[in-house]
Amino acid sequence: MRDYTKFYIDGQWVDPIQPKTLDVINPANEEVAGKISMGTAADVDKAAKAARKAFATFSQTSLEERADLLERIIAEYQKRYGDMADAITEEMGAPASLSQRAQAAMGLAHTQTALAVLKSFKFVEDRGPTRLVKEPIGVCGLITPWNWPVNQIACKVAPALAVGCTMVLKPSEVAPFSGYIWTEILHAAGVPAGVFNLVNGDGPEVGAAISSHPEIDMVSFTGSTRAGIEVAKNAAPTVKRVAQELGGKSPNIILDDADFQSAVTGGVRSVMMNSGQSCNAPTRMLVPGARMDEVIQIAKAAAEATTVGDPKGNAQMGPVVSEVQFNKIQKLIQAGIDEGATLVAGGVGRPDGLDKGYFVKPTVFANVTNEMTIAKEEIFGPVVSILGYQSVDEAVDVGNDTEYGLAAYVSGTDTAKIREVASKLRAGQVSINGGGGDLMAPFGGYKMSGNGREWGDYGFHEFLETKAMLGYAPKAAE
Numbered sequence: 001m002r003d004y005t006k007f008y009i010d011g012q013w014v015d016p017i018q019p020k021t022l023d024v025i026n027p028a029n030e031e032v033a034g035k036i037s038m039g040t041a042a043d044v045d046k047a048a049k050a051a052r053k054a055f056a057t058f059s060q061t062s063l064e065e066r067a068d069l070l071e072r073i074i075a076e077y078q079k080r081y082g083d084m085a086d087a088i089t090e091e092m093g094a095p096a097s098l099s100q101r102a103q104a105a106m107g108l109a110h111t112q113t114a115l116a117v118l119k120s121f122k123f124v125e126d127r128g129p130t131r132l133v134k135e136p137i138g139v140c141g142l143i144t145p146w147n148w149p150v151n152q153i154a155c156k157v158a159p160a161l162a163v164g165c166t167m168v169l170k171p172s173e174v175a176p177f178s179g180y181i182w183t184e185i186l187h188a189a190g191v192p193a194g195v196f197n198l199v200n201g202d203g204p205e206v207g208a209a210i211s212s213h214p215e216i217d218m219v220s221f222t223g224s225t226r227a228g229i230e231v232a233k234n235a236a237p238t239v240k241r242v243a244q245e246l247g248g249k250s251p252n253i254i255l256d257d258a259d260f261q262s263a264v265t266g267g268v269r270s271v272m273m274n275s276g277q278s279c280n281a282p283t284r285m286l287v288p289g290a291r292m293d294e295v296i297q298i299a300k301a302a303a304e305a306t307t308v309g310d311p312k313g314n315a316q317m318g319p320v321v322s323e324v325q326f327n328k329i330q331k332l333i334q335a336g337i338d339e340g341a342t343l344v345a346g347g348v349g350r351p352d353g354l355d356k357g358y359f360v361k362p363t364v365f366a367n368v369t370n371e372m373t374i375a376k377e378e379i380f381g382p383v384v385s386i387l388g389y390q391s392v393d394e395a396v397d398v399g400n401d402t403e404y405g406l407a408a409y410v411s412g413t414d415t416a417k418i419r420e421v422a423s424k425l426r427a428g429q430v431s432i433n434g435g436g437g438d439l440m441a442p443f444g445g446y447k448m449s450g451n452g453r454e455w456g457d458y459g460f461h462e463f464l465e466t467k468a469m470l471g472y473a474p475k476a477a478e
C-alpha cells in the first residue's frame with residue numbers, strides 16, 4: 001500500500017491544508033494499491049506563490065546551471081527506473097514489459113532530449129539593430145492524464161525547467177504514483193525550492209484552480225478535449241497562454257499497393273498496445289473496399305493473437321485503467337454492434353478466464369462507416385474500426401472527416417503517392433510506413449486535438465515569451 005498523501009511545495013513534503021484522501025485502484029485486481037491527498041484551491045495558491053517567488057532567481061540561472069540540473073535529474077531517474085516502471089504498471093495496468101521499455105523509458109528520454117536541445121537552443125537572435133530574446137514565460141501549471149503518465153509529465157517539466165520556468169504539477173488522480181516518484185527524483189536531484197511543486201487532486205477543484213490562478217502565467221494541459229475546453233475557459237479571464245494536447249481518432253490509410261499482412265497486423269497491434277489508451281492510436285483503419293475480406297482475415301488473426309492478462313506477467317495487453325473506462329468501452333462496443341458494424345474479433349464482456357480486473361477483449365469491427373459512433377468517438381480502448389474506401393481521394397476525405405487531427409498513418413509502396421496522401425491529411429503527425437520514434441519531432445494536434453506542440457525544440461517554445469529589443473545595436477556613427 002503506497003501512502004502518497006503529501007504534496008511537494010517550496011522544496012518540502014507537506015500535508016494538504018484540508019485532509020482528504022482518495023484510494024488509488026490497481027486496475028488488474030480492483031484492489032486499493034495506495035492513497036493520495038486531494039488538494040484544494042488553497043494548496044494550489046500556496047504552490048503558485050512558492051513558484052512565483054522561485055521564478056525571480058531560477059529565471060536568471062545560466063544555461064549551464066540548468067543543464068547541470070537536468071543531468072542530475074537524469075542520474076536520479078536512472079536509479080529509480082525500476083520503481084517508476086513498477087508504479088506505472090500498478091497504477092494504470094500497462095504490462096511490465098511495456099512499462100519498462102516504453103512508459104518509463106519515455107520519461108527518461110524526454111529529459112535527455114531537453115538536455116540535448118538546451119545545449120544548442122538559440123535563446124537570442126539578432127536581426128539588424130533588433131535583438132530578439134526568448135525568455136521563460138513564468139510560472140507554469142501542468143495538468144496531465146493517466147495513459148502515458150510519466151511521458152506526459154516529463155515532456156512538460158523537462159523543457160519548462162530547461163528554459164528557466166517554475167511550475168505546479170497536477171498529475172492524473174487516477175494514476176498518481178508515477179508523478180509522486182517523479183517528484184522524489186526531482187527532490188533527490190536538488191531542484192531548488194519552489195521551482196517544481198506537486199499538488200494532487202481532481203480536475204474540477206485543483207485543475208480549475210491551476211487554470212484560473214492569477215500567479216500562473218501559462219497552462220500546459222494534456223487530456224480529453226472536454227477538460228481542455230474547461231481549462232481554456234477558466235484560463236481566459238487571466239489571459240494566460242493555454243497549450244492543449246487533446247484527444248484523437250486517427251486514420252490509418254492502407255493503400256492498395258501496401259504489404260497488407262504487415263500493415264494490417266501492425267495497425268491492429270498499435271491499437272492493442274497500452275490497451276488502446278494512446279491519444280494517437282490508429283483507430284480508424286481505411287482499406288480498399290474490394291479487399292475488405294482479406295483485411296478481415298488478417299485483422300482477426302492479429303487481434304486474436306493478442307494475449308490479455310496480468311500486467312505483471314507476460315501478457316501483451318493488461319486491463320484498461322478503471323471501471324469508468326471499462327464501462328465506457330463496453331457501451332461503445334455495444335454501439336458498434338447495434339449500429340450494424342461487422343464484429344470480427346472480441347466484443348462485449350471480459351476475456352475468458354479473467355473475472356476480476358478491467359480487462360477488455362481485443363476487438364475489431366469491419367464494414368464500419370464514418371457515421372457510426374465507433375468511427376466518430378474516441379473509444380480509448382482496444383477497439384479497431386475498419387472502413388472501406390473506393391478511391392484514394394475518398395480515403396483522404398474520410399480520414400479528414402473527424403473533429404480530431406492529432407495523428408494519421410499511411411502505408412504503401414509508391415513513395416510519391418504516399419507523400420501526396422500524407423500532405424493532404426490534416427493532422428499534426430503523419431507516420432509513413434510505420435515511421436516513428438522521433439523525440440525531436442513536434443507532437444500535437446490540429447482541430448479539436450489541440451493547439452500546442454510538445455517534444456524536442458518545439459516543446460521549448462511552449463514555455464517561452466519573445467522579447468524584441470529595438471535599437472539594441474545602435475548604428476555605427478557615420
Ligand SMILES: NC(=O)c1ccc[n+]([C@@H]2O[C@H](COP(=O)([O-])OP(=O)(O)OC[C@H]3O[C@@H](n4cnc5c(N)ncnc54)[C@H](O)[C@@H]3O)[C@@H](O)[C@H]2O)c1
Pocket residue numbers: 143144145146147148170171172173201202203204206207208211222223224225226227228230231244245246247248278279280378380406444445449450
Ligand atoms: N494529445 C495528446 O498529447 C494526448 C496524450 C495523452 C492523452 N490524451 C487524451 O487524454 C484523454 C485521456 O486522459 P484522461 O481521461 O486522464 O483525461 P481527462 O481530461 O479526464 O483528465 C486529464 C487531466 O485533466 C484533469 N482535469 C479533468 N477535468 C478538468 C478540469 N475541468 N479542469 C482542469 N483539469 C481537469 C484531470 O484531473 C487529469 O489530470 C484522452 O482523450 C486522450 O486522447 C491526449
